[in-house]
Amino acid sequence: MCSNTARKTPVIKCPHCQAQYLPGEIYIPGSLIGQPEEVVKDGFGKIIYEDYSDLKAPEMIEHFICEYCDKPFVIEATVSYKSMTEEPEKDFSTQYVSLLD
Numbered sequence: 116m117c118s119n120t121a122r123k124t125p126v127i128k129c130p131h132c133q134a135q136y137l138p139g140e141i142y143i144p145g146s147l148i149g150q151p152e153e154v155v156k157d158g159f160g161k162i163i164y165e166d167y168s169d170l171k172a173p174e175m176i177e178h179f180i181c182e183y184c185d186k187p188f189v190i191e192a193t194v195s196y197k198s199m200t201e202e203p204e205k206d207f208s209t210q211y212v213s214l215l216d
């Protein structure tokens with residue numbers, strides 16, 4: 116499953132020496148997502164209240180000291196989530212009907 120040509124994880128580069136790091140080397144697992152203490156939603160699923168303890172709030176900004184040049188730098192993560200409906204399964208038993216003029 117390891118390939119150098121098809122990289123899927125983003126790479127973080129030291130701005131001083133261009134040394135490369137994977138996000139998992141810099142961010143503590145779970146720190147980007149956080150762990151809410153309490154989530155309250157209305158009857159339609161809309162979030163009306165959320166609360167994080169100080170330790171489990173999402174942390175997008177991380178301070179790091181490069182292991183190669185010993186210089187500090189700051190990383191700010193920009194995370195976005197895209198949701199979509201699942202691909203409808205192709206049903207070959209159904210015939211496609213074209214309307215004739």
Ligand SMILES: [Zn+2]
Nearest residue numbers: 129132181184
């Ligand atoms: Zn560096």
